[in-house]
Amino acid sequence: MSALTILNGPAAPLLTDNINTDLIAPMFRPAQAGTLRGLATKREDLASMLFAGLRYDAQDCEIPEFVLNRPPFRNARFMLGGANFGCGSSRDTAALMLSAFGIRCVAAPSFGEIFHDNCFKAGMLPLVLEPELVASLAHEAKDGADFALDVAAQTLRAPSGRVVRFDLPAFRREQLLSGADEITLTLRRNAEIQAYQERARALHPWSFPPRQQDC
Amino acid sequence: MPAQARTLFEKIWDRHIVADYGSGFALMYVDRLIVPDLSSRSLSQLRTRGLPLARPELVFGVADHAITTDPHSDDPRGLANPFIANLREQARHFGLTMLEIGEPGHGIMHVISPELGIALPGLTLCCSDSHSCTIGALGALAWGIGGGELTHILATQTSVQRKPKTMRISLEGQLPPCTQGKDIILRLIGEIGVAAGNGYAVEYAGTAIRSLPMEGRFTVCNMSVEFGARFGMIAPDDVTLNYVAGRPYAPTDALWEAAIADWRQLPTDPMAKFDKEISIDLTGLTPQVTWGNNPAAVLPIDGRIPDPASEPDLRRRKEMEAALAYMDLVPGRAIEGTPIDWVFIGSCTNSRLSDLRAAAAVAKDRKVPADVRAWVVPGSTGVKRQAEAEGLDRIFRAAGFEWREPGCSMCLGANGDVVSRGERCVSTSNRNFVGRQGPGSRTHLASPVLAAASACAGVIADPRKLV
Numbered sequence: 001m002s003a004l005t006i007l008n009g010p011a012a013p014l015l016t017d018n019i020n021t022d023l024i025a026p027m028f029r030p031a032q033a034g035t036l037r038g039l040a041t042k043r044e045d046l047a048s049m050l051f052a053g054l055r056y057d058a059q060d061c062e063i064p065e066f067v068l069n070r071p072p073f074r075n076a077r078f079m080l081g082g083a084n085f086g087c088g089s090s091r092d093t094a095a096l097m098l099s100a101f102g103i104r105c106v107a108a109p110s111f112g113e114i115f116h117d118n119c120f121k122a123g124m125l126p127l128v129l130e131p132e133l134v135a136s137l138a139h140e141a142k143d144g145a146d147f148a149l150d151v152a153a154q155t156l157r158a159p160s161g162r163v164v165r166f167d168l169p170a171f172r173r174e175q176l177l178s179g180a181d182e183i184t185l186t187l188r189r190n191a192e193i194q195a196y197q198e199r200a201r202a203l204h205p206w207s208f209p210p211r212q213q214d215c
Numbered sequence: 216m217p218a219q220a221r222t223l224f225e226k227i228w229d230r231h232i233v234a235d236y237g238s239g240f241a242l243m244y245v246d247r248l249i250v251p252d253l254s255s256r257s258l259s260q261l262r263t264r265g266l267p268l269a270r271p272e273l274v275f276g277v278a279d280h281a282i283t284t285d286p287h288s289d290d291p292r293g294l295a296n297p298f299i300a301n302l303r304e305q306a307r308h309f310g311l312t313m314l315e316i317g318e319p320g321h322g323i324m325h326v327i328s329p330e331l332g333i334a335l336p337g338l339t340l341c342c343s344d345s346h347s348c349t350i351g352a353l354g355a356l357a358w359g360i361g362g363g364e365l366t367h368i369l370a371t372q373t374s375v376q377r378k379p380k381t382m383r384i385s386l387e388g389q390l391p392p393c394t395q396g397k398d399i400i401l402r403l404i405g406e407i408g409v410a411a412g413n414g415y416a417v418e419y420a421g422t423a424i425r426s427l428p429m430e431g432r433f434t435v436c437n438m439s440v441e442f443g444a445r446f447g448m449i450a451p452d453d454v455t456l457n458y459v460a461g462r463p464y465a466p467t468d469a470l471w472e473a474a475i476a477d478w479r480q481l482p483t484d485p486m487a488k489f490d491k492e493i494s495i496d497l498t499g500l501t502p503q504v505t506w507g508n509n510p511a512a513v514l515p516i517d518g519r520i521p522d523p524a525s526e527p528d529l530r531r532r533k534e535m536e537a538a539l540a541y542m543d544l545v546p547g548r549a550i551e552g553t554p555i556d557w558v559f560i561g562s563c564t565n566s567r568l569s570d571l572r573a574a575a576a577v578a579k580d581r582k583v584p585a586d587v588r589a590w591v592v593p594g595s596t597g598v599k600r601q602a603e604a605e606g607l608d609r610i611f612r613a614a615g616f617e618w619r620e621p622g623c624s625m626c627l628g629a630n631g632d633v634v635s636r637g638e639r640c641v642s643t644s645n646r647n648f649v650g651r652q653g654p655g656s657r658t659h660l661a662s663p664v665l666a667a668a669s670a671c672a673g674v675i676a677d678p679r680k681l682v
Contacts, residue, residue, distance in 0.1 A: 017534065018409055018509055022627075022648045030654040033633050036281060038297055039253065053650050058636065084410040087443060088646065089627075090345040092361025110413055113379075113445045114345055118361035169238035169377075183266070186371045189234060189242065193269075193373060196233045196244055204230075206466040206474035207246055207338055209272055 001123045003179030007104055007149040009077025012067045013138035019081055020088035021115055025097050026053045031060035039093065046093065046100035068101070072144020076101070080138045081108035083131065086115025095122035105149050107134055107156070120175055121182070125151065127166055137164075151176050220486035222381050223450050224416045227356040227481065231339050239377050245273075245368050246338040249324045250311070252278040252298040253629060254343040257365040258305035267309075269372040274311040275333055276302050279323045280629045282316060284592050284619040291620065292316045320463075322595025322621045325349040325437065325563035329429075330597050332462025336451040336478045341368055346563050346645065348439040352432035353459065354451035354481050356416075359440065379446065380414055380490035383483075385421035388498040393678045395573065396431030397565060397643065397662035399423060400438040401503035403495060405513035412444025415491065418483065419449050423497045429458040430567040437564045438645050441510045450482035502678055505647045505660040506550055507538035512647070514550050516665065516677045522546035541649055542657050543637075551677055555659075557640035558589040558670035559652070561619075562626040565643035565663050566594030568601055574667035575607040577681055581671040583615035589670035590617045590632075592624040614671065628653045641669040 027036060029052045040046045054066050062069045068076065079098065085108035086094060095118040098106065106119070107127040119126040129137075137158055141147070145159035151173065156164040168176075175182070186193075201208060221229070234242040250258060255276070261268065268274060281298040283291065293299030293316060306313035314320040320331050324342050328334040328350060336354035341347060343365040350357035360374065368374050386399060417439055424432065432449050439447025449455075456475060459465050466474045501515035514520070523535040523546065539546060544553070560566070560574050571593065583589045591611050593599035599621055602608055608618045625632040626644035633653025634640045640658050643666050647658040659675060668678035 015530075017530070020509075020646075020648050022646070022651055026650060026654075027627065027629055028654060030650075033628065033653050034631050036253075036298070036629050036631075039256070041256070053654060058654070084413065084443065087409065088345065088440075088648065090343060090347075090359040090361050092363050095361070110410060112443065113413060114359050114361060114440075118363065121361065121363040169240065171236050171238055171240045171375075182375070183264075183367050183370045186242065186367065186373060186375070192234050192242075193244070193371065197372075200230075200244065204337070204473075204477060206470040206477070207335070209464060 001121065001179050001181065004104055004123050004125060004176045005151055007077050008146055009075060010072050010144040011078035011080050011137065011141040011147045012073040012076035012103070013080045013141050014067055015080065015082045015135065015138055017082035018084045018087055021086055021091050021094040021112070022088055023053060024051060024086065025049065025091055025093040029060060030056055030058045043100045046097045050097040050101045076103055077105070078147050079103050079106045080134050080141060081106050083109040085111050087112035090114040092118040092122065095119045095124055099124050107137065109134055120172055123176065123179060125149065125176060127156065129164065133164065220484035222483045222487045222489060223354060223418055223448055223481055224356065224381055224446065227337055227339065228378060231356070233373055236375065240375055241378065242373050243339060243376050245341050245372055245374055247328070247333055247340040248274045248368050249328060249342040250274065250276045250302065250365065251324055251342065251344060252281040252302050254362050254365055255298055255302035255305055257343065257362050257369060258309060259301060260366050261369050262305065262308065266370045268311060268369055271310040273372065274369065276306045276311055276313045277321065277324050277327065278302060278316055280623045280627070282622040283630055284622045284624045284632060286618070286620055317596065319597050319600070322597065323563045323566065323623055326566060326594030326598065329353060329433065330462070330595055332459060332465035335459060335465065335474070336455060337481055341374060345440045346437050348445065348447045349433050349437040349563055351439070351446055351448035352429065352436040353455055354449060354478065356446060356448070358445050379416045382412065382415040382417045382491040382493065383489040384417055384419050385492070385494040386419060386423040387421045387494065387496050388423055389426070390423060390497065391500055393502055393664055393682060394500045395662045395664065396427060396434030398500055398503045399497060400435045401505065401510060401513045401660065402497070402500060404438065404442045404510045405503070406495060407442060407493065409441065409509050409511045410443045412439060412442040415444050416446035416448065417444040419447065424449055425452065428569060429454055430569040433567065434564055438510065441645055451478045502662060502665045504550055504665060504675060506542065506544060507535070508541060508647055508649050510645070510647060510660060512538060516551055518550060520544050520546050520548050520550055551675055553675045554639070555587060555641055555669055555674060556638040557634050558587065558666050559592070559625040559640055559642040559644065560590065560663050560666050561592030561594065561624050562644035563594065563623070564645045566592060566598065568598050570643065570663040571598065571602050571607050574663040575610045577664050577667035577678060578614040578616060578671060579610050581614050583670045584673040587670060587673050588617070589615065590619055590625065592619045593621050595621050616670065625652055627651060641666045641675060
């Protein structure tokens with residue numbers, strides 16, 4: 001995972017509430033419903049599938065009115081969303097596709113929880129802001145002017161120069177700033193995990209399937 | 216000094232903390248992990264990194280999302296399916312248990328994990344699927360994760376989680392005939408909205424829940440995530456214990472006795488406090504059906520399609536207009552009688568034996584019109600075989616339903632089972648999102664009995680008029 005320290009660029013407004021992960025990361029492009037033969041893994045494939053159902057029509061042509069097809073927002077680095085952004089399915093392609101497109105910060109009044117977690121794992125910041133604030137930022141964003149995020153300082157600067165301050169839990173801030181691999185970090189705690197397992201086996205022996213491989 | 220009063224959620228949460236990370240975060244132990252076919256690349260990633268699988272005996276692989284449900288498929292075992300072939304290969308490499316297609320343990324992960332006793336009360340369980348909350352009905356802590364987190368659990372058997380707040384939803388009253396777990400949860404979401412559970416672990420309680428059989432409880436907990444709750448739970452009781460007893464992976468003998476003694480201690484203490492309490496009276500509950508593009512856009516079957524003109528909130532009004540346009544519905548009209556093209560009875564919400572029995576009771580001696588396609592997709596091979604032993608497949612076939620092989624199927628169409636553009640489907644699944652059942656598909660969520668009644672009527676129908 002790459003670290004997220006600063007981010008500069010346009011913010012695409014998409015203020016509809018309840019934008020679900022089926023919309024963000026659909027299974028198919030509208031022209032291609034059928035049996036899945038693989039999931040996008042390459043960066044350009046992930047980026048082109050983002051919001052595919054809203055970006056392309058049934059003939060696979062771009063829908064010019066959709067925000068990410070409009071010139072300033074083709075280079076969007078932020079998204080301004082409605083309440084409950086990222087609700088629904090747990091697919092982490094939703095975060096990965098946004099990130100592959102270049103959008104590494106979504107500001108919204110609230111988020112679907114699994115999406116919220118998946119964002120941090122993808123090196124993205126889901127930023128919870130008051131609905132009125134998101135709406136006024138969207139007003140500033142509409143011509144494609146640059147926003148600026150500084151994760152260490154915990155600030156988001158809008159085009160007008162006003163600065164929005166936010167407060168991340170220390171654990172989350174470190175995760176973004178270091179870009180450290182969480183598996184490596186957790187494996188350093190192997191002794192604690194082993195001790196937990198021994199304790200649990202003594203307290204709740206029924207909670208482990210019968211020992212087969214490890215006896 | 217007496218121990219502090221705790222909720223069911225807190226008791227299970229506390230006992231699974233491996234390390235406290237501060238600011239509400241903890242490293243949690245994961246007792247069971249299920250890897251569905253679409254997530255097999257997490258296993259590939261583990262292998263590419265040269266990492267071992269932490270606890271192969273706690274990990275189970277199953278082909279459900281991508282598997283064909285076509286009884287005449289020329290590749291019933293998914294040998295040529297890239298997701299399933301990779302899952303099988305990785306399972307062999309890592310030594311985890313693959314629940315093989317066509318064998319009794321195969322099916323939709325949230326159907327088979329309780330059916331096999333892989334999921335048990337008091338345990339933590341993760342799957343890379345948002346409907347993992349289904350399993351909370353056993354009195355377990357089960358939550359959905361993304362593919363990246365799945366890799367983390369495969370490597371460490373742990374997951375970093377932030378402790379949620381707690382909410383108790385008391386559902387009171389006796390269910391009228393023709394109403395099921397599905398009607399309870401749809402009615403609830405309609406009342407509290409699709410984001411009411413964000414940040415909460417929900418415990419369902421009350422007389423309506425206590426009198427609900429185990430399979431109905433799974434249906435209720437299944438849709439917790441549809442109002443934002445990552446965890447939905449029901450305290451274990453005799454109904455739970457009777458369900459779990461004798462399952463293939465359930466503890467036996469002395470371990471069973473120890474397990475029961477433990478599970479009896481899990482229910483929320485009488486003095487325990489929740490961060491939020493909601494109570495809903497279900498007396499007179501009517502069969503529910505959705506009209507829009509999220510599960511809160513729901514009506515009683517005798518209701519009328521809402522009119523955006525009477526919605527004062529401008530944003531909300533625009534959303535309603537968009538949903539009505541997508542769904543091709545006219546405000547003010549009765550929802551009952553709307554012509555349909557498809558009926559799908561299946562999914563992790565409603566594909567268990569009791570669902571199929573209830574639907575078959577409606578379909579018996581009736582006929583699906585020629586212009587409607589109706590599918591029954593059992594949740595597991597176990598469900599399918601038992602249903603066939605009871606003759607349910609013959610009832611469905613005689614009525615003109617297609618009797619299919621187990622899998623997630625038309626809930627999301629990942630295997631190619633899709634509703635065509637512009638077609639209308641009454642579905643027992645959990646999501647009526649734009650394009651969920653295929654690009655341009657129109658989904659109405661409902662219970663198995665309402666779905667079966669609609670299949671036989673060719674229109675959205677009130678099951679109370681048929682039974």
